[in-house]
Amino acid sequence: MWDFKRLQEDPPVGVSGAPSENNIMQWNAIIFDPEGTPFEDGTFKLVIEFSEEYPNKPPTVRFLSKMFHPNVCDDGSICLDILQNRWSPTYDVSSILTSIQSLLDEPNPNNSANSQAAQLYQENKREYEKRVWIIVEQSWNDSE
Numbered sequence: 001m002w003d004f005k006r007l008q009e010d011p012p013v014g015v016s017g018a019p020s021e022n023n024i025m026q027w028n029a030i031i032f033d034p035e036g037t038p039f040e041d042g043t044f045k046l047v048i049e050f051s052e053e054y055p056n057k058p059p060t061v062r063f064l065s066k067m068f069h070p071n072v073c074d075d076g077s078i079c080l081d082i083l084q085n086r087w088s089p090t091y092d093v094s095s096i097l098t099s100i101q102s103l104l105d106e107p108n109p110n111n112s113a114n115s116q117a118a119q120l121y122q123e124n125k126r127e128y129e130k131r132v133w134i135i136v137e138q139s140w141n142d143s144e
Contacts, residue, residue: 056089
């Protein structure tokens with residue numbers, strides 16, 4: 001609940017999240033990607049699942065919206081260091097969501113979860129951005 005209160009009082013730009021109606025351990029979140037990125041104008045839904053060990057263990061976070069990104073698996077799971085081997089109990093929902101938002105614009109192709117996206121990102125940025133644009137357009141339908 002502390003995370004929720006902080007997110008409401010001092011919301012980061014472009015992200016939001018709240019517990020689902022009947023389960024405080026599962027949150028629904030949205031990332032609106034900032035201008036000037038390939039994901040600009042996208043609205044991407046995520047789910048955050050907390051265990052009883054939170055904040056000592058990271059929550060599980062995955063995209064519900066379709067995603068084409070070097071660090072996002074087909075099932076929506078996210079390859080991000082703070083959600084894995086660099087977790088710290090000082091992180092909260094705000095920092096998790098803003099880190100994911102940053103990852104969208106600054107992928108790490110050396111730690112790829114989607115080899116096709118990583119290869120396009122490194123070798124053919126124009127084609128990569130075309131594929132991302134398709135995902136952005138799909139996100140508009142997801143948010144209706």
